[in-house]
Amino acid sequence: MPRTTTDALNTLIARHLSGDTATALRVIEGAFGTGGVDALGNPLPAERTRTALRTEIHRNTNVTVTRAGAVATALVVVNGDVTGPAAISEVGIFAAGGNLLAYATFAARQIAPGTQLNFRFRI
Numbered sequence: 147m148p149r150t151t152t153d154a155l156n157t158l159i160a161r162h163l164s165g166d167t168a169t170a171l172r173v174i175e176g177a178f179g180t181g182g183v184d185a186l187g188n189p190l191p192a193e194r195t196r197t198a199l200r201t202e203i204h205r206n207t208n209v210t211v212t213r214a215g216a217v218a219t220a221l222v223v224v225n226g227d228v229t230g231p232a233a234i235s236e237v238g239i240f241a242a243g244g245n246l247l248a249y250a251t252f253a254a255r256q257i258a259p260g261t262q263l264n265f266r267f268r269i
Contacts, residue, residue: 153194154245155269173247175240176222176265177205178229182236182251189235189251196249199236204228209239220248222265226257237265 181200183189190200206228210221220239233254239247248267257263 152196152246152249154197154241155247156194158241158245158247172242173209173211173218173220173239173269174242175205175207176209176220176224177202177238177240178224178234179203179236180232180234180254182234183254187254189253192249192251196238197246199238199246199249201236203232203234205240218269220267220269222267223262224257224265225262226259229257231256234263239267239269 177199179199179202181190181202204224206224208223208225212219212221222237222239224234224237233256235254236249236251238249241247248269250265250267255263
């Protein structure tokens with residue numbers, strides 16, 4: 147699964163480390179889309195410069211962040227009840243200011259109603 151942290155995340159971390167305490171590095175939303183694969187169904191590269199999903203179909207606040215020392219892990223959950231018949235192939239997490247922090251693409255998957263798919267990002 148191609149995945150990356152984005153330039154926006156690196157900028158927020160640098161600002162925070164330089165003493166900018168007003169910079170909030172809070173993950174508040176997860177988003178899912180259908181634009182993560184090419185015409186043959188292969189996952190596309192995850193670019194650091196990306197600021198949005200290619201084809202976002204749903205965004206939610208069902209994100210849990212845990213910390214262990216200097217490592218934070220964001221758990222994003224998508225429910226089949228909200229994706230409908232769409233086969234998702236990209237996922238991202240967003241900061242309070244709307245910045246895309248991390249992004250991943252994967253082979254398209256349909257999620258059955260009543261089930262969920264979990265994604266973890268280490269940031």
